[in-house]
Amino acid sequence: MTDSRKSGPGRKATLHAVAERAGVSLATASRALTGTYPVAPATKARVTEAAAELGYVRGKRVTDSDHRFPTVAVIAHDIRQDFLVEIVSGVEHIVTGAGHFCLVGSTGYDTATEFAMLDALVDDPAIEGVIVAGGVYDSEVYRDGVRKQAQRYAEQQVPLVFCGRPGVDGAPVRTVNYDQAGGAASAVSHLLSQGHRRIAYIRGPEGFSTSEGRTAGYYSALASFDIPIDERIIKSGERVRATGYQATRELLDERADITAIFAESDHIATGALAAIRDAGLSVPGDISVIGFDDLSLAQETWPPLTTVHLPFSELGRAAARLVLSPPAPGSGRNSPVFGTHLVIRESVRSLW
Structure with missing residues (x-):
């Protein structure tokens, strides 16, 4: 071949x-x-x-101007984030094994910075491919920009892969993703199966692709049990611990009469655990909490956090393989979607 x-x-x-x-x-x-x-x-x-x-x-080798090394670049929002570290680790495992360098850059969630990086990388002869990792704030400006960038990469025969974010209609981009909605639905369905009906949801920002996918799963799980959506017990904010803490305090102050909280991320969940404890309540005795991501911290909370496991490292490996060994068009291997599974620990109790 x-x-x-x-x-x-x-x-x-x-x-x-x-x-x-x-x-x-x-x-x-x-x-x-x-x-x-x-x-x-x-x-x-x-x-x-x-x-x-x-x-x-x-590509040019830093220590010797007479040699060049092939490089795979990873563009991420903030490589200090746990899940992005795992994705990058997965990418490195594959590309270094193939004798490549791995170049990593952060954008700080700025789309203009992301596009500037893509502009620079496509013309660098060292670059064998580019992986863009993590969710994104969707907008027409973003979609138009992706279509232009992707077309340029296609013309230059440089593989462009999105990892952990959806593709854009009309943009020739390979994607590696996981079942956001399915993972969230499994978390909420677990709470429902344990007898919970007043399940609050603390989500990330509006318009962020990761948050929108997990919100869809929350809605679908409630719908499957014929439970109406109550927007009063849905809180949104940044995907950080402080959001979980503040949102949970608001829910308790508003006497929302909830029995469980589904947090969009483990970081948000840790904030919820702290707020419940500071209010003199217990988890899961008074309120159950379930997270999403299964970061290492989920095993270190008290109680240990029930959460949805994501195969971040394998996502990175799959993205790297798409760069180094691109499948043929129409093969069905250009956009793999990974499944998730629920990890049962001690933060959820049955009401039956």
């Missing part, structure tokens, strides 16, 4: 194309060209010849 991606104006062939032309793995091709690992002379000659035939140019 040969690589269908050909060198276009302003863009050299990819390492993937060189590897296929030479009949070797990506890792072997990279090592043969960089000289950082021993490779059989005949194999190195075959790879070098393929690179010359295709006009392959490697």
Whole structure:
């Protein structure tokens, strides 16, 4: 099988194309060209010849201006966030194993910064592909920008992958995502199965893709039990501990008569736990709490938090594989969706 991606104006062939032309793995091709690992002379000659035939140019190595290293870039909102660290770790596991560098940049949730990074990376001959990780604030400006960026990446034969965010209609972008709505529905359904009917929801900001997906799951679970939506017990804010604390205090002050809280994220859930404790109540004795993400902190709260587990590291690995070994168009492998599962701990009690 040969690589269908050909060198276009302003863009050299990819390492993937060189590897296929030479009949070797990506890792072997990279090592043969960089000289950082021993490779059989005949194999190195075959790879070098393929690179010359295709006009392959490697990225610039910082420590040696005479060599270049292929790089996969990851663009994220804030790499200090637990789940993004896990995604990046998954990406690194795959790309470094293939002899690549992993370049990571943060945008601070600024779309203009994200687009500026995409602009710069597409023309860098070192870049073998770009992964954009994490949710996004949806808008027509954002969608138009993605369509333009994605078209440019497609023309340059540079893989562009969205990880943990949906694609945009009309934009040739590969996506790796997970079942946001299904995960939220399973969390709320668990509470319902335990006899809870007044289930408050503390969500993230309006218009944020992650929050909208999980909100859809909350609504669908209540609908499946014929329970009407009560907007008075739905609170929104940033996806941080402070939001969970403030929203829970408001719910308690308003005497919302709730028996459970579904928090959109584990960080929000930890705030809810603290607010309930500070009000002199207990979890799950007085109010049950369930989170989403299954970050490491979920096992360290008191009580340990029941939550929805997401395979963040595997998401990163899948995104990296889409960059390094893009599946053929129409193969059905360009947009994998991962499932979630509920992790039962000690923060939910049965009312039966």
